[in-house]
Amino acid sequence: MISRHRFTLDDYLRWRRPFEIGLWAVSYVLSMLFNSVTAQIDHPALPAWQPWCWECSSSLLSLALVPVVIAVERRWPLRVSAWRQTLPLHLMASVLFSLAHVGGMVALRKLCYAYAGSHYDFGPWWRNFGYEYLKDVRSYFGIIATVWLYRLALLRLQGEARLLAAPDAGPPVEPIERPERFLVRKLGKEFLVNACEIEWLQASGNYVNLHVRGRDYPLRATMATIENRLDRTRFVRVHRSYFVNLDYLAEIEPLDTGDARLQLRDGAKIPCSRRYRAALRDRFGEAPITPARVAPVA
Structure with missing residues (x-):
């Protein structure tokens, strides 16, 4: 058949x-x-x-x-x-x-x-x-x-992601400045995406793409705006245009240029610039990474 x-x-x-x-x-x-x-x-x-x-x-x-x-x-x-x-x-x-x-x-x-x-x-x-x-x-x-x-x-x-807005009456059920969920609109329907399920974020023009389970949901915002709303214990900046959820980071591959390449659990590879590589390494208390080896994060 x-x-x-x-x-x-x-x-x-x-x-x-x-x-x-x-x-x-x-x-x-x-x-x-x-x-x-x-x-x-x-x-x-x-x-x-x-x-x-x-x-x-x-x-x-x-x-x-x-x-x-x-x-x-x-x-x-x-x-x-x-x-x-x-x-x-x-x-x-x-x-x-x-x-x-x-x-x-x-x-x-x-x-x-x-x-x-x-x-x-x-x-x-x-x-x-x-x-x-x-x-x-x-x-x-x-x-x-x-x-x-x-x-x-x-x-x-x-589908396009949006930040949750404050309610018209009464206090919000969750912190607006540090959202736990993002509202996604797709084909006239709306659903919520947990912030912890976002694997990585990428700046793209006027938008920041939220990568969730193989899909990208554009959020109309700048990296500077969204950086202040992310959970710093979970998300770390690795490049001028990228944030990574540490829960989905699999390994760090050092490059001869001093930069690095990050591999996520879904197989995606994103760049890590030299400027942010040291801070990423310090988050895990690792010894300095040499170009001769790949240091697994988890």
């Missing part, structure tokens, strides 16, 4: 990065094909390769700049509550985006034309750049809008 595996959210999350890269690549390739055919129809007197050269060069440069736009958005999130501070930064970034796009696009076209024994003339730079910028600024913010919608959809499917 042949068993059929049903594709689930866990399968997607396991291959999330290749899927994301593939979706961006496919979307730009399809756009390139449609735009090339349209440009060829609009310019029937020109050799067929020229409209294709225009659209392919533009799409390739735009695709190459997508990771840059995503990195900028992560560094300066364009949020409603702080749009006055971040919008000017993104407008300046959109100008740089357009300069890189147009400059690279023109360079590729010149190479393509030279290969065909012809010459490409972009025309008056500033006038034509203004025209290109009007298109590029829409592309820039279109990429950001696409990332927003994707994150919202993924959060709804995957």
Whole structure:
């Protein structure tokens, strides 16, 4: 009997990065094909390769700049509550985006034309750049809008963690400043996750991902905010972007660089920077760890 595996959210999350890269690549390739055919129809007197050269060069440069736009958005999130501070930064970034796009696009076209024994003339730079910028600024913010919608959809499917709020009336049943549980919302339902079940935490842009039994639940907070709410007897910082629950730490693997690699009980490996490695070792009263051996924690 042949068993059929049903594709689930866990399968997607396991291959999330290749899927994301593939979706961006496919979307730009399809756009390139449609735009090339349209440009060829609009310019029937020109050799067929020229409209294709225009659209392919533009799409390739735009695709190459997508990771840059995503990195900028992560560094300066364009949020409603702080749009006055971040919008000017993104407008300046959109100008740089357009300069890189147009400059690279023109360079590729010149190479393509030279290969065909012809010459490409972009025309008056500033006038034509203004025209290109009007298109590029829409592309820039279109990429950001696409990332927003994707994150919202993924959060709804995957689940998003929240800190418990104080009750409207009466004292809280547990300390709000040092929560014992986190509220997780997923597909319109809510459930509680015990803080002691969180295996490790990782900073990711505006969020801190809570890793619980193979799943990541994003919590809209910064590492500095969540650090003050964690139980210091259980959680220890091991990296600028990572906290570890000591109950789930299996061993410390020292590296020649002075850093270390931590292996958790579920097999996950996360980095431990030199800055935090000594403090982690002191928590267990161990002798100094040399690169020649792996020191088990439990």
